[in-house]
Amino acid sequence: MTESVHHIVIVGGGTAGWLTAGIIAARHKSRIQSGRFSVTLVESPNISIVGVGEGTWPTLRGTLEKIGVSETDFFRECDAAFKQGAKFAKWTTGTDDDYYYHPLMFPQGFTQQNLAPHWLRDGGGRSFCDAVSPQGQLCEAGLAPKMITTPEYQAVANYAYHLDAGKFAPFLMRHCTQKLGVRHVLADVTGVNQAGNGDIISVSTEQAGEVAGDLFVDCTGFHALLLGKALGVPFRDCSDVLFCDTALAVQVPFDEEDAPLASHTHSTALKAGWVWDIALPTRRGLGYVYSSRHTSEEAAHEELAAYVGPKFKDLKVRKIPIRSGHRETFWKNNCVAVGLAAGFLEPLEASAIVLIELSAKLIAEQMPANRQVMDIIARRFNETTLYRWGRIIDFLKLHYTLTQRTDTAFWRDNCDPATIPERLQNLMTLWTYQSPWFFDEFDRLEEVFPAASYQYVLYGMGFKTEVEDDEAADAVRARRLMGENLALTQRLRSQLPKNRDLIRKIHDFGLQPV
Amino acid sequence: MPHIAILNRDAHHDLRVRPHGVNQPEDRMHFVPVVVGEFGHLVTHYPILFAKDAETGAFFAGAMLGFEPGENLFAAEPPSRDVYRPLNLQRVPFFTSGDNIAIDLDSPRVGTHADGQGLFDETGGPSPYLQGIMGVFQQLVPGLERTRAFIARLLQLRLIEPVTFDLTFDDGRTITTDGLYTIDQDALRGLPDEAALALFRDGSLHLMSLMIASLKQVPQLARRKNDQLTQGFSGLSGAFG
Numbered sequence: 001m002t003e004s005v006h007h008i009v010i011v012g013g014g015t016a017g018w019l020t021a022g023i024i025a026a027r028h029k030s031r032i033q034s035g036r037f038s039v040t041l042v043e044s045p046n047i048s049i050v051g052v053g054e055g056t057w058p059t060l061r062g063t064l065e066k067i068g069v070s071e072t073d074f075f076r077e078c079d080a081a082f083k084q085g086a087k088f089a090k091w092t093t094g095t096d097d098d099y100y101y102h103p104l105m106f107p108q109g110f111t112q113q114n115l116a117p118h119w120l121r122d123g124g125g126r127s128f129c130d131a132v133s134p135q136g137q138l139c140e141a142g143l144a145p146k147m148i149t150t151p152e153y154q155a156v157a158n159y160a161y162h163l164d165a166g167k168f169a170p171f172l173m174r175h176c177t178q179k180l181g182v183r184h185v186l187a188d189v190t191g192v193n194q195a196g197n198g199d200i201i202s203v204s205t206e207q208a209g210e211v212a213g214d215l216f217v218d219c220t221g222f223h224a225l226l227l228g229k230a231l232g233v234p235f236r237d238c239s240d241v242l243f244c245d246t247a248l249a250v251q252v253p254f255d256e257e258d259a260p261l262a263s264h265t266h267s268t269a270l271k272a273g274w275v276w277d278i279a280l281p282t283r284r285g286l287g288y289v290y291s292s293r294h295t296s297e298e299a300a301h302e303e304l305a306a307y308v309g310p311k312f313k314d315l316k317v318r319k320i321p322i323r324s325g326h327r328e329t330f331w332k333n334n335c336v337a338v339g340l341a342a343g344f345l346e347p348l349e350a351s352a353i354v355l356i357e358l359s360a361k362l363i364a365e366q367m368p369a370n371r372q373v374m375d376i377i378a379r380r381f382n383e384t385t386l387y388r389w390g391r392i393i394d395f396l397k398l399h400y401t402l403t404q405r406t407d408t409a410f411w412r413d414n415c416d417p418a419t420i421p422e423r424l425q426n427l428m429t430l431w432t433y434q435s436p437w438f439f440d441e442f443d444r445l446e447e448v449f450p451a452a453s454y455q456y457v458l459y460g461m462g463f464k465t466e467v468e469d470d471e472a473a474d475a476v477r478a479r480r481l482m483g484e485n486l487a488l489t490q491r492l493r494s495q496l497p498k499n500r501d502l503i504r505k506i507h508d509f510g511l512q513p514v
Numbered sequence: 515m516p517h518i519a520i521l522n523r524d525a526h527h528d529l530r531v532r533p534h535g536v537n538q539p540e541d542r543m544h545f546v547p548v549v550v551g552e553f554g555h556l557v558t559h560y561p562i563l564f565a566k567d568a569e570t571g572a573f574f575a576g577a578m579l580g581f582e583p584g585e586n587l588f589a590a591e592p593p594s595r596d597v598y599r600p601l602n603l604q605r606v607p608f609f610t611s612g613d614n615i616a617i618d619l620d621s622p623r624v625g626t627h628a629d630g631q632g633l634f635d636e637t638g639g640p641s642p643y644l645q646g647i648m649g650v651f652q653q654l655v656p657g658l659e660r661t662r663a664f665i666a667r668l669l670q671l672r673l674i675e676p677v678t679f680d681l682t683f684d685d686g687r688t689i690t691t692d693g694l695y696t697i698d699q700d701a702l703r704g705l706p707d708e709a710a711l712a713l714f715r716d717g718s719l720h721l722m723s724l725m726i727a728s729l730k731q732v733p734q735l736a737r738r739k740n741d742q743l744t745q746g747f748s749g750l751s752g753a754f755g
Contacts, residue, residue: 147571148566148568148569148570148571149566149567149568149571149693150571505569505570505571508570509570509571509572510571511571512566512571512572512573512669513669513672514669514672514674514675514676514695
C-alpha cells in the first residue's frame with residue numbers, strides 16, 4: 001500500500017456515513033477535483049438505516065452551510081423544522097407544573113458577566129431561563145427563531161433542527177455524489193482484508209469486488225464491522241451510569257394539517273425513563289426511552305399509550321434496543337469509527353448527530369498526509385473523542401441526579417452516588433459554592449456542552465449554589481443585562497412569526513441566500 | 515377593501531383624476547418598488563437599492579425617497595421641477611387586471627374635480643393623460659419580469675450584499691438604516707472573465723453600474739432631509755413634534 005493518504009473509504013451510508021462523506025469531501029474539494037484525492041462510500045443496498053436521530057444541535061447549520069447545501073432545499077426535502085431547545089417536564093418533582101427549558105441561546109451578556117449568582121439572590125420571580133434568555137418564552141408561544149426575510153442559516157434566536165432521518169441520508173447522498181464528487185458503491189461488504197500490521201487494505205464486496213483505500217471510516221452502525229469486528233476494539237458499556245436500555249418509538253399524525261408546531265423538543269419524564277416528542281411539519285416522532293431493569297415492556301407500552309392518547313391504538317410501535325456506551329478507542333490503525341459504530345447514548349440531549357459532525361470535522365481538518373503521521377493524529381483524535389463522550393455521559397447523568405423524584409426505583413437508583421461518575425460528583429460539590437461559568441474547566445475549544453448548558457439544567461432543576469453578595473458594579477451590570485433580556489424578549493415576541501407559518505413560507509417562497 | 519373597477523369608457527367617462535398634490539399613503543412612501551428600465555432616470559435623484567418583501571422574503575428593487583417609513587423627501591417638490599417620479603407612483607390610482615387597466619374608485623385622487631385630468635376625449639378614445647398611464651404600464655408590466663430575472667441572476671452569482679447607512683442630522687438625531695442591499699463590488703470584481711462578459715452582454719453590468727453610482731445619492735438625500743429639518747425647526751430648538 002502507498003504511504004500517502006489519498007483514498008478515503010467510508011463503509012456504511014445512513015446519517016453518519018453521508019455526513020462524514022460530505023464534511024470530508026467539502027474540505028478537500030479542490031484535491032478531489034484535480035483527481036489527487038477520493039472519497040468513496042460503500043453502502044449495502046439491503047441494510048436499512050437506524051434513523052431515529054431526529055434532533056440536532058445548532059452546529060448542523062454551520063456544517064450544512066459548509067458542505068454547500070441550500071437551507072431551503074434542506075427544509076423542503078428533509079421535512080425539517082426549527083428546534084430552539086428542549087423543554088424538560090416532570091424531571092424535578094414529577095408534578096404537572098414541573099418544567100424547565102434548556103434553550104440554545106446563551107444567557108444575556110454571558111461573556112461579560114455570569115448572571116447566575118445574581119439570579120440566585122434575586123430572580124424577580126422568574127425562572128432562570130426567563131430571567132436570562134428570551135428563548136423559553138419564544139418556545140411557549142410557538143414562535144419561529146427567525147423571519148422569512150432572515151437569510152439562510154442566519155438566526156434571530158439561535159436554532160438547530162428537527163428532521164426526518166429517513167430523508168436526511170438520501171438528501172445528503174444526492175448532494176455528495178452530484179456536487180462534491182463522492183463515489184457511491186452500492187454493495188454488501190463480505191470481508192475485511194488486513195495487512196500484517198492490522199491495517200485495512202480493502203473491503204471485499206459481493207457486487208463490486210474489492211474496494212481498496214488508505215483510510216477507512218467505519219459507519220456501519222451497531223455492527224461496527226471494521227473497528228469492532230475486524231480490529232477487535234472492545235465496547236465500553238456505561239449502563240451502570242445511564243440505565244435506559246430500550247426505546248419504544250411511534251409516529252403520530254397531526255389532527256389537522258396546520259396544527260401548531262412546537263419549535264422545541266419535549267422531554268417528559270415518566271416512571272422508568274422519559275419520552276421524546278419531536279414535531280416535524282408532517283408528523284410528530286415520539287419514543288419512550290426506559291430502563292428494562294425498572295419496568296416491563298407491557299408497563300412501558302401502557303405509559304406511552306397514556307402519553308400519546310386515544311390515537312395510540314392505531315400506531316405501529318417500533319422497539320429499539322439502546323446499548324449505552326462507546327468503543328474504548330475510536331481510531332485504530334487506519335480505521336476510525338463515526339456514528340453508532342463509535343457508540344450510542346440515549347437521545348436526551350440530541351448528542352448523536354453533533355458527535356458525527358465533530359468527529360468528521362476532526363478527521364477532515366486533521367487528514368493525515370501519510371501513514372507515518374496517522375498514529376499521531378489517531379492518538380489526538382482518541383483523546384479528544386473520549387473526552388467528549390465522557391462529558392456527554394456526565395451531562396446526561398446530571399439530568400437524573402438533580403431529580404427530587406422518589407416515586408419509583410428508577411429515580412431513586414439514579415441518585416445513588418455509586419452510579420454517578422466521580423468527576424460529576426466533584427463538580428456538583430464545587431457548584432454548591434460557585435456556579436459554572438468561564439474560568440471553569442469548560443475551556444476546551446468545541447467543548448460539547450458549554451457552562452451555559454450546565455447553568456440551564458442546574459438552575460432549571462432547582463439546584464442551589466451558595467452565593468456571596470455582589471460587588472456593587474456587578475450588581476448594576478447584572479440588573480442592566482436582565483433588563484435588556486426582558487426588552488429583547490418582548491421585542492422578539494412581537495416580531496417573530498409562528499413556527500408553522502414560517503416553515504410553510506419556506507416551502508412556498510424559500511429563504512434568501514443573503 | 516378599496517373599490518377597484520376595470521376602466522370602462524361609458525361608466526368612467528366623466529371621471530377626473532388628480533395626479534399630484536393629494537396627501538395620500540403613496541405620497542408618503544419612502545421606498546418605492548422600481549423596474550430596471552427606469553434605473554437610468556432614477557440614478558439622477560435616488561439611491562437604487564434592494565429590499566426584501568416582508569411577506570415572501572423575495573428581493574425587489576426600489577428607489578429610496580426617504581429614510582424612514584412615511585417619509586418622502588420629494589413630496590414637496592413642485593411638478594414643474596421635473597424630478598423623475600418612479601413608475602409605481604406615476605400609475606396611482608391605476609392598476610392592471612389581466613390585460614385591462616383598473617382604477618381605484620375610492621382614491622381621493624378620483625372624482626369630478628374641476629382641476630383633475632379627464633380619462634377620455636369627446637370621441638371616447640383615451641385622453642393624453644390616460645395614454646400616459648397606458649405608457650407607464652407598458653413599461654411596468656414587462657419591466658417587473660426583467661427586474662426579477664436581473665435579481666435572480668445576481669443572487670445566483672452571489673452579487674448582492676447588505677448595506678447599512680449611519681446618518682446624523684443637525685437636530686442631533688441619528689438614523690441607522692436596516693434591511694437594505696446593494697451590489698457586492700468585491701464579488702463583482704472577483705468574477706471570472708466569462709461570467710463578467712456574460713453580464714456585460716445581457717445588460718446586467720450596466721444596471722449594476724447604475725445601482726453603484728446611485729449610492730452617491732444617499733448623502734444628497736440626507737442633505738435634503740437635513741434642509742427640511744432645519745427649516746422646519748428654525749427658532750424652535752427642542753420643540754419636537
